[in-house]
Amino acid sequence: MLKRSLIAFGIILVAAGGTLAKKEPAVSASASKQKQLALVRVNVTGQSYDYFRPWQKKAPFSKRALGAVLSKGRVLVTADLVTNQNYVELERAESGEKTAANVQVIDYEANLALLEPAEKTFLDGITPLEITPDTVVGDRLAAWQLEPTGALLATEGLVTTVQMMPYPIDVGQFLTYRVSIPMQYRENSYTVPLVKNNKLAGLLLRYDSRSQLLDAIPAPIITHFLKEAESQQYRGFPSAGFSFFPTRDPELREFAEEKGKGGGVYVTNVEPGTPAMKAGLQVGDVVTAVGNHEIDQNGNYVDPLYGKIEFTNLLTAHAYAGDVVPFHIQRNSKPMQLNVTLEHRDAKDYVSPPYYLDQPPRYYVLGGLIFQELSRQYLKEWGANWQREAPQRLVYFDHFQSELFPERNRRIVILSQVLPANSTIGYDDLAYLTVTKVNGRGIKSLDDLAEAVKHPIEGFIKIETEEDPKQIELDATQVAAEAPELQENYGISSLQRLQ
């Protein structure tokens, strides 16, 4: 219910400039025997897909970052860093030696990825970082960056808060450390490890230089990710599929027949097909405990490490897809227990997928009309302020998708734009229309559309839209005849991509 407040999304710490004068560190015989830092530089070049020209990729970007070296020759970075990568390279900080690397596992929701060097011996001599999961409020963490020389630049900060917060891919909330820290700008600072007693405590998620507040992906989330990464098939963090509301309001408590001063949260919505619905959770139930943890009226449980924290932490950091978690509920003032088998909800299981990364967008070009499927990734093409800048009707569809499209098993096909051509004269101003039917057939995906287009009505392709003008017609023969010219004029490599 509560709108989460965000600070700056992601972080790109830019080099402050200056020369990269080669300075050989004065290494004494004894120092050379010192442990090498468990950090490598990570150089990434990549290309994002262009959702406004879905047949092409945008200009390449490059990012320089750090990776934390873990056991078994793995390097931990944020998913942000390697999303839409073309080429990833690891670089030894002290020697500048380089090797290519593969992305082994990536979790966009938790913003974590594991890299492995192509050359197995590349990380030899580095003692991997261990992970310390016990950071609490009041601890001091060091942010590890590298000087151009390869020397360590450590900045210390204070953990001020541990709480559930949204991550850049806004799917649920995850445990987050908030650290008050005066970070310095250095090259390679995209992914910054946070270290306590020489053990990895977290990874930088975002940093706001004005307030000097850093949010970090905490060790418990990293551990969860690593454990899951060991399994045959990475499944991602689990979810239960319901929304809830505090029971502080005495009138709501009375309505929910919650007697006394007990805790619990009021279930406001259970999404169809989710673990919560399969387990029989209903709107109006009051969830009083998850596992052995009692939930208070605000939805918090008492964590042995952090004290009060939202109970959703029990369903993310502490649980895995496939786990059966007992929910203790009150229904009509009777206590009940429901066993919820948690599942990971894949991005493709949404009507408007919350993210669509490392894969090309689907589209279909028909005589200058461009059809695409609505996704938050498409809306994010409007920039950081997309929620205000993108077409508001589409933002509304995305935001309220579970309410508006409860059947779930579909996509929203939109006529996203019109390229002027002979076949589209008079249609040039159309954009962001929701397609309902093509040639009389219902459209719930681009595949439906591609199939329906093959069945013209008396030589015409009739497209019906939810919004005005309600109907658009094309001459099927003309569309086919003009296709090569359209491709040539607008540089469209392929008229469709459905895979």
Add this chain to the structure above:
Amino acid sequence: MKRIFVIGYAALLLASVSYAQDSTPAPPPVEPQVPGQQPGASRSTPPGQAVVPVPVPIAPPKPNGPVQKSLVRITATSVEPDYRAPWNAGGLQRGVGAGFVISGNRIMTNAHVVANSRYITVERDGDPNKYPATVQFIANDCDLALITVAAPDFFKNMLPLKFGGIPALESTVSAYGYPIGGERMSVTTGIVSRIDFQLYTHSSVDQHLAIQISAQINPGNSGGPVMQDGKVVGVAFQGYSGDVAQGVAYMIPTPVMNRFLKDISNGHYDEYPDLAITYAKLQNPAQRKFLGLKDDDRGVLVSSVIPGGPSDGILRSGDVLLAIDGHPIASDANVELEGERAQFEEVVERKFKGDSVKFDMLRNKQPTTATIKLYKPWPYSVQGHSYDVRPRYVLYGGLLFQPLNLDMLEAYRTTDLRLRHFFEYFILEQIYLQHPDVIVLSNILPDPINTYLAPYRGAIVDEVNGKKVRTLDELAETFAHAPDQLVIRMIGDGPPLVLDRTKVEAARERIKARYNVAKEQNLEERPGSGAPAQANKI
């Protein structure tokens, strides 16, 4: 013709200003020296504006005569309703505009000069007196009003102005009024730049014919006559502020003025009727062929027919309109009227409530005709500004419930996605059929009984105790005969809002006293009218 709300369309138009009214971002048009303005609104002479080259006026072919004998300066004190504290009277504002005498001892001016007014005075050239005036007729949908002065001698030496026609493009016109920069009458000259349909920002939902002129027009010109050859050819009414576009000003042309005068000739202003349809141009050859049209550049496609509107049951989505009252409709939606091309709705524009309009059309490729009896469908009023009405609201347990409309939305500057959607698609998605009033829990006056209810702010009421609530009156009725427990369901996935009647009753006086609430509800838009807000059949 009504503007169908289109996302992204507003930005440009909101920047245009209504002269003589206190609207941003124009410099304050209020009389600079008037003391006793509302707090915080200390008015001083507008900051020195950048000096821009003034186009050399071209001498008009014929002098316009002693316009001073027809022109009046109007000072109106108005009360702007406060949609955030609707029980209050609202803020006092004072604005200056112009007007001109027409036949029958009447003064024509803009509706926005006198809308919401409580007291009006007029002055004339060479007369030190201020004469109290009263509004006779006001047409907020076309921004025109008629006022009159009771003083018997006032009109004695005044010359009523006569109306001309639509001036030709590039012909010279002169605008008269009392814009900022001085106290006395000002004249500026320019040419006719464009004749087209424009949004009238006073209601911000109506579009009519308007003429763009290049004469410098500024706050205070509003309501003043624009003259050519000694005749009025328009009323200056709106333009863009200097930071949006330079030298773009609009006047209301005589067809709109004449229509207004004819409408009120029966003693009542009936407003513009509307077809309540949306349409699309038919310029695509394939689409024309599909619809069975000839290659003759004629016809527009009916997209949506608003249920309950005048065309409901007569026109259908997919019909092709070929002619209106015998005037062929071109595929770009224009007709030729008296030698001028204009959008085909101009034919409807010139009609009155109860008149009919006849279409020649094509349905399923078969020629047919349709006759539509015109009236004004009410849902459009939700998307436009309202004037001279009291905000409707119900306050219960410190919870303020208000119907969604443009004034309320602007007062709260809401960015709520759902509220904006319900507003923008109120007509196109026929939300008004289920929710004639979209009842919003717009504000909460904090009290111990509602201390946990803040998250419900901005929610839309769907049902109370299992019964759908369609209007604010129904909600007030429900509260008046409330059972012990009220369970209010909001639209969407949120929790129900639960109230205990006994506790609400106990808190009533406390909340009223603490927040100085004079009245806990207002259900009538016009005090004493007693007419329900949606008396029409739609």
